[in-house]
Amino acid sequence: xxxxxxxxxxxxxxxxxxxxxxxxxxxxxxxxxxxxxxxxxxxxxxxxxxxxxxxxxxxxxxxxxxxxxxxxxxxxxxxxxxxxxxxxxxxxxxxxxxxxxxxxxxxxxxxxxxxxxxxxxxxxxxxxxxxxxxxxxxxxxxxxxxxxxxxxxxxxxxxxxxxxxxxxxxxxxxxxxxxxxxxxxxxxxxxxxxxxxxxxxxxxxxxxxxxxxxxxxxxxxxxxxxxxxxxxxxxxxxxxxxxxxxxxxxxxxxxxxxxxxxxxxxxxxxxxxxxxxxxxxxxxxxxxxxxxxxxxxxxxxxxxxxxxxxxxxxxxxxxxxxxxxxxxxxxxxxxxxxxxxxxxxxxxxxxxxxxxxxxxxxxxxxxxxxxxxxxxxxxxxxxxxxxxxxxxxxxxxxxxxxxxxxxxxxxxxxxxx
Numbered sequence: 130x131x132x133x134x135x136x137x138x139x140x141x142x143x144x145x146x147x148x149x150x151x152x153x154x155x156x157x158x159x160x161x162x163x164x165x166x167x168x169x170x171x172x173x174x175x176x177x178x179x180x181x182x183x184x185x186x187x188x189x190x191x192x193x194x195x196x197x198x199x200x201x202x203x204x205x206x207x208x209x210x211x212x213x214x215x216x217x218x219x220x221x222x223x224x225x226x227x228x229x230x231x232x233x234x235x236x237x238x239x240x241x242x243x244x245x246x247x248x249x250x251x252x253x254x255x256x257x258x259x260x261x262x263x264x265x266x267x268x269x270x271x272x273x274x275x276x277x278x279x280x281x282x283x284x285x286x287x288x289x290x291x292x293x294x295x296x297x298x299x300x301x302x303x304x305x306x307x308x309x310x311x312x313x314x315x316x317x318x319x320x321x322x323x324x325x326x327x328x329x330x331x332x333x334x335x336x337x338x339x340x341x342x343x344x345x346x347x348x349x350x351x352x353x354x355x356x357x358x359x360x361x362x363x364x365x366x367x368x369x370x371x372x373x374x375x376x377x378x379x380x381x382x383x384x385x386x387x388x389x390x391x392x393x394x395x396x397x398x399x400x401x402x403x404x405x406x407x408x409x410x411x412x413x414x415x416x417x418x419x420x421x422x423x424x425x426x427x428x429x430x431x432x433x434x435x436x437x438x439x440x441x442x443x444x445x446x447x448x449x450x451x452x453x454x455x456x457x458x459x460x461x462x463x464x465x466x467x468x469x470x471x472x473x474x475x476x477x478x479x480x481x482x483x484x485x486x487x488x489x490x491x492x493x494x495x496x497x498x499x500x501x502x503x504x505x506x507x508x509x510x511x512x513x514x515x516x517x518x519x520x521x522x523x524x525x526x527x528x529x530x531x532x533x534x535x536x537x538x539x540x541x542x543x544x545x546x
Contacts, residue, residue: 174496177506181514181524182541188229189536195231198223200535201527203251204517206472209273212525213251213258214537220245222260224275225537235275236260243269243277254303254379261301268301283307283335296329296337300377307331308341308377308405315364318346319353328375328382330405341382342403344373349457354438354447363445368430368456369422371463376470381405383476385468389459390419398465398478400502413502415478419461427458465496471519474500483512506544514538 190196203215211232212225220238225231235258236245246264253259257278258271266285270278283298296309309331317323325345330338350372355362374385381404390396396419402411431452438447447455462481469477480494491512497505510516510524518525524540 173504174507178545179497179506179508180543180545181510182543184538184540186229186539187528187536188225188538189534191532191534198535201517201537202249204525204527204537205251205253206518206520206523206525207258207273208253208256212537215248215251215260220248222248222251222258229537229539233275235271236269236277240265242280243271245269250300259301261299266298268298268307281305281333283309283331283333285309285331285335296327296331298331298335302405303379305333306338307333308382309337310344313344313346315351315353316355316360316362319348319351319355319362319364320359321348328377339406341405341407342384344375346372352455352457354445354451354455356445363443363447368434369427369459369462370457371459374467376468378470381410383468383470385465385478387463387465389422389463390461392460396461396464400468400476400478400498411502413498415496415498415504417464419464422459422462427456431456469516469519473519473521475505475519476500476502477508477516477519484509514540 188196189198198214199216199218201214202217205213207213207224210227212227213235214223214225216223221234221236223231224233224235236243236248238245240246245260245262247262248260249263250261251259254270256273258273260269260271261267262269265282266287267280267282269280272278281301285297286295287297294312294314296311298307298309300308302308307330308328310328311326313326314323323346325343327343328341330341332338349367350370352365352367352370353362369389371387371389374387376383376385381402384401384403386399386401395414395416397414397416400411400413400415401409404410431449434452434456435447435449438452464481465478466481467479469479471477476498478496478498480496482494483491484494486492486509492509493512493514493516495508495510497508499505513528514524514526515528516524516526519542522542522544524542526538526540528536528538530536
């Protein structure tokens with residue numbers, strides 16, 4: 130029987146409320162010394178402020194073939210000091226030197242040994258690079274010279290109905306087993322016929338060993354304009370969505386419950402670490418001060434969606450009434466939009482709304498906790514930087530220019546306080 134520890138509650142951070150954009154003006158260097166008002170619980174994130182240095186490296190190009198690349202799927206630092214990047218529609222893994230110059234590729238497009246049909250994830254087990262191919266259901270291994278070492282293809286059943294699809298491998302583990310998950314089909318979730326999907330520990334032959342965790346779905350988790358024939362439609366993310374987020378690792382998975390406050394009980398974000406056997410290894414609750422979702426902001430999101438649909442050409446149509454029916458409207462904003470686990474195990478909870486500095490720059494605000502859920506810092510990073518990796522004091526991410534061209538960027542993490 131899985132064991133569960135009672136959640137540990139982190140003291141409420143009253144100065145880190147998820148305030149609507151533009152309503153909070155921050156003085157980043159002054160805020161470090163602020164103290165909670167008399168009678169308020171202490172702010173566990175107030176002692177440390179983390180920021181980024183000036184940009185150190187920017188890699189990419191709109192037209193130079195050595196530096197031009199398609200949108201980034203994954204980005205991983207290697208034990209050899211190189212940076213490895215994976216891109217949509219590219220059949221090989223790119224490598225970059227520390228100074229941002231190209232360092233060759235790993236693998237190529239194809240169906241044979243050491244080739245990829247559609248790579249969708251990668252990482253390192255020691256000095257071995259693993260690459261997961263979602264179309265081939267195969268993990269391939271390479272050494273640091275790029276030589277192919279071998280592959281594993283679990284035998285899985287991909288048949289069954291939408292509501293009964295068996296788990297499929299999703300991430301390889303160091304011991305040769307896998308974390309697997311059943312597909313979460315948007316149509317089934319939106320129509321209410323798919324209410325849960327299991328995550329399981331799977332062996333190399335495709336047999337389920339244990340159920341790690343079960344994700345529960347609600348129709349509101351998907352923004353869907355459904356067709357009238359009972360199947361199919363147009364799907365996207367909810368503008369004010371609060372569905373559970375997950376992240377898998379070699380020792381299990383992290384689950385972030387970020388459901389918006391309903392007005393009852395204490396408003397908190399809950400982070401749970403679950404082992405491969407289904408045991409709860411860590412449970413932390415971070416309270417916050419909830420902020421109502423205003424009618425003006427909701428109406429603005431509806432108007433933007435209506436405008437997008439006017440530009441769409443296809444068999445499906447949607448008017449404002451359809452969009453209002455499809456768009457989830459919580460009473461309060463979610464506190465957190467997503468999270469990231471750093472190389473050292475620290476966990477970054479990215480706040481739902483950006484904030485504005487005194488000079489008018491948009492900043493992403495994050496709560497940073499250590500691997501045991503203890504508050505470490507409050508981080509302010511430029512909103513235009515999509516952070517992929519925090520490796521010690523080095524931050525790798527992506528930025529886009531006004532034409533939508535992506536660039537790989539590197540910063541240093543500055544820790545004050």
